Amino acid sequence: xxxxxxxxxxxxxxxxxxxxxxxxxxxxxxxxxxxxxxxxxxxxxxxxxxxxxxxxxxxxxxxxxxxxxxxxxxxxxxxxxxxxxxxxxxxxxxxxxxxxxxxxxxxxxxxxxxxxxxxxxxxxxxxxxxxxxxxxxxxx
Numbered sequence: 710x711x712x713x714x715x716x717x718x719x720x721x722x723x724x725x726x727x728x729x730x731x732x733x734x735x736x737x738x739x740x741x742x743x744x745x746x747x748x749x750x751x752x753x754x755x756x757x758x759x760x761x762x763x764x765x766x767x768x769x770x771x772x773x774x775x776x777x778x779x780x781x782x783x784x785x786x787x788x789x790x791x792x793x794x795x796x797x798x799x800x801x802x803x804x805x806x807x808x809x810x811x812x813x814x815x816x817x818x819x820x821x822x823x824x825x826x827x828x829x830x831x832x833x834x835x836x837x838x839x840x841x842x843x844x845x846x847x848x849x
Contacts, residue, residue, distance in 0.1 A: 711794050714748040714759060716740065721756035729777040732838060747771070747798055751791055757782045760791040762799060765808055771799035771849075773809040792825055800849050807849055810842035819843060 714722065719739050726733040742748045747762035758778035765772040773795060778787045799807060810833065811818045819829075827845040836842030 710752050711749055711790065712752065713746065714739075714743060714750045716743060718750050718752075718756050718759075722750065722759050725756070725759060725777050725779045726775075728780045734775070742774075747795060749791060749794055749798075751778070751787050758787045758791055760788075760795050762795040762807070764802075764804070769804060770806040770808050770846075771795075771802075771804040773807055788821065789825065796847075796849055805849050807847045809845050810836060811845060812837055813841040813843050815840075819845070822847075 719736050722739050723733070723736050726739075739748075742761050742763075745761065745763055747760075749760050749762075750756045751758040756779075758776070760776040761774040762771050763774060764770075773792075776788055776791055776795075778785075778791075796807060807827075808830075809822065809827065811822060813832070822845050825847070827847040829843055830846045831844035833842040833844060
């Protein structure tokens with residue numbers, strides 16, 4: 710089941726974040742996003758994944774800020790379902806593009822996004838503390 714994130718989900722989201730990223734977001738950043746209608750979780754008996762999508766500075770573009778699935782549940786289509794829900798949600802809000810940044814060294818994530826219709830549109834040197842970012846976009 711995919712639904713909006715709740716304050717009670719934050720500990721499980723932080724656990725997913727910690728096992729997914731070298732430089733994980735702290736819990737207060739997730740708490741700050743709770744009012745965002747694009748903060749979704751994939752839940753079975755527990756939260757298995759999450760995604761955060763919001764408006765970018767350009768009001769026609771949505772921005773996928775983060776998406777992750779607990780390491781024990783990867784490669785089961787959960788991230789694809791979350792991404793699909795995010796795309797459907799921003800379409801409802803009238804956005805016509807979705808943008809994201811991904812680590813240059815994370816070729817698996819780049820492949821995932823490419824498989825889901827995103828194309829490389831740029832690069833930002835030094836975006837992450839230890840890596841550059843590849844900017845990707847998808848028409849909606």
